[in-house]
Amino acid sequence: MERRALLSAIGGSVVALSGCVRLDPSADPATNGTDDGSTETGDEAADDGDGATDTLDVELRTVPHVVTAYEPSPSRGIDPEHVVPESEVPAALRDPLAEARGGRFETDDPSDALLAAVDEFRVYDRGELKPYVELDGTRYAFDPTLPTFTAALVDEEAEGYDEDRVLREAGRRDDLGSEAVETFVNALTAYGPNAARGEYRRCVRPGAVAAFLDEYDYLEDGRGVSRIRTVVENEDPPYAITARELTGTDMWDRPVVDESVLDAEVVAFFERALVSRHRAPALTTPDRSQLFADDVPDAYGDVAAEYDEPPYYRLDGTVYDVIVGEARYDRLPVSVSVAASEDADREFTLRVAPAPENAEGDAEGPYTFTSRGALPSALWVVYEDERTELDIVETEGIDGPRPSRSDGEALESLDAGDEMAATYAVPESLPAGSYVSRGLFRVSWSVPDRTPEEHGAYPFRLKIAVG
DSSP: OOOOOEEEEESSOOOOOOOBOOOOTTSOTTBOBOTTSOBOOGGGSOOOOOSSSOOEEEEEEOOSEEEEEEOOOTTSSSOGGGEEEGGGSOHHHHHHHHHHHHTOEEESSOOHHHHHHHHTTEETTTTEEOOEEEETTEEEEEEEEOOEEEEEEOSSOOOSOOGGGEETTGGGOSOOSOHHHHHHHHHHOOOSTTOOOOOEEESSOOHHHHHHHHHOSEEEETTEEEEEEEEEETOSSOEEEEEEEOOHHHHHSSOEEEGGGSOHHHHHHHHHHHTOSOOOTTTSOTTEEEEEESOOOHHHHHHHTTOSSOOEEEETTEEEEEEEEEEETTSOOEEEEEEEOSSOTTEEEEEEEEOGGGSSSOOEEEEEEEEESSSSOOOEEEETTEEEEOEEEEEESOSOSSOOSTTSEEEEEEOTTOOEEEEEEOOTTSOSEEEEEEEEEEEEEEOTTOSSOEEEEEEEEEEEEEO
16 A cells, blocks of 8 residues: 655644554553544454464554644743843833823933933843833833934945044954943944844943043944944934833734634644644654644634734643644655565564655655654554554664664655665564554655755554454
């Protein structure tokens, strides 16, 4: 039997990994449950056998959907570390922010303390403002229209300058005499290809910087000698501060959909993915769960279609990225087959080979296969709620069954006409019965006149019947 597959996203890109089913406690002790939590029936029911002689039958089956769920980094949008709690907001800024929340704070004469308080929200040498506060449990971004001193280097090499007004090798000097001046010089200058010139910004110009500018008009860095240009923004009144409440999109850099607006069937579907036992050691990162599902609620597609980019979902107060992929068995340039061993009662061999003729469009090698844990895939089953790995006892066309990369990925490149295979052993500790094992590998290949390369994922189920 041969299958071809490519995972395409429904409302998001697919990150798919190998997985196993969980045991359904209501099922026969020798029968594994499905990914959905239901029980295998019909030809997948347990076959108790008489125990006299082991027989093994194995069948490759397709996977309609792969669901991956995890908690994304909270710093993807606005890093919570940059949201200043109310108790740490400078005193001079508290009353202006209270007015700004109600509409707008205005003044013709901002105090030095207020200007300095705004500067406390600047990060990095160049004075980037991260104006985020939490007041009464609500997060806000405030926008100050206040006098702001700025400085930058003119983007051209200076000519006819006074040598005494030039600070040579400015970015490499460690004798500037003041931390404020070092910050100023480092913000403006650049050395090497990875450091660009920047702009210095402060509401309050330090006295040491003012004294430095009385002495120097030019700086020399890796791009030559350039004149220092200074400007005061918002120099004339009136001055103001406004504030707006931060949204979920602000904080996460994506829309966040709360479970309160989701169909109950969708919430249950997400929860099933979150508790799925597709978290195999060495196969998924610890914070990711995965589900092989036969069906996806129609209501999920309706929600995903409302957004230009895949949203996050807040369930029970926690934000998750839930990625639902649809298997495409008509585009992947591979062939896959499985067969029970003729020489050993409890062994079977899984074979994978490039098949460019199966691709949708042109496909060129080498064909690079990857999978966490082992190639073609790490496999295991569950019996009496215990996970049992199926050991690889022999390989063909694979440079070792275990991963050599630090991220746990096994990798192999094949050309058209090559093949890789692994023989797996079902341990004697598993009694006669019907089991389901889940696996997945990824493949990438070249397409003429296209960059980057094409890639896809091949999820599969194996029905393993031990008699």
